[in-house]
Amino acid sequence: MKLLKQLWSWTGTFLVALVFALLIGIFIIQPYKVDGHSMDPTLYDKERMYVSKLPHTFSYMPDYGDIVIIDSRVDRTRTFKDDILENPLFQLIVNTTDRAFFVKRVIGKPGDTLEFKNHKVYRNGQALDEPYLNEQMNYESTQKWVVPEGHVFVMGDNRNHSEDSRMIGYIPLDHVIGKKIF
Structure with a gap:
């Protein structure tokens, strides 16, 4: 009987720790x-980083230049179920490798007009100073992009080899999963 009580105590402690780990991973970091x-x-393949989930949890608008994790599936609505199933603990259990999440830099916020000319990004008529770029961008377009309310425009720092808002479109704020903290 004493062994059964001890086993129940350990199980309860394990379950409480699991719930806390899930809550921290879903809502905080x-x-x-x-x-x-x-x-x-800026960031290399296989590099590890930690992401604050607070902007996603509280629907904060990221700042210009923030490095964010986005859900690139912009054609579907995100739900709380997505946040739970995308938690690393569940990913270990189901062993999936979903390639829908991208690391990008915020370039445009609601109301901004973006243009790509002279191998540079222009936001609201001003060329961006982007010291984090390694090479000149080979992309130019006559199209003007106006970021709609509740969305951001993101790009990779390796502009010539990045699938970003130029291809997938504007990113809804609820698809910004988190912000890089370290």
Whole structure:
């Protein structure tokens, strides 16, 4: 009987710890591993970082230049169920490797007009100073992008090898999963 009580105590402690770990990973902080070279030279393939989930939890608008994790599936609505199933603990259990999450830099916020000319990004008519870029951007377009309310425009630092808002479109604020903290 004493062994059964001890076993129950350990099980209860384990379950409480599991619930706390899930809550922290869903709402506060989460580890993330960079997959690919779209953020070179700022972040490298397989580099590990920690992401604050507070902007996602409280729907904060990220600042210009913030490095964020986005859900690139902009054609679908995100739910709380997504946040739970994308938690690293569940990912270990189900052993999935979903490539829908990208690491990008916030370039435009609601109301901004973005243009790509002279191998530079222009926000509201001003060329951006981007010291984090390793090479000149080879992309130019006559299109003007106006970021709609509740969305951001993101790009990778390796502009010539990045799938970003130029391809997938504006990112809804609820698809910004978190902000890099270290």
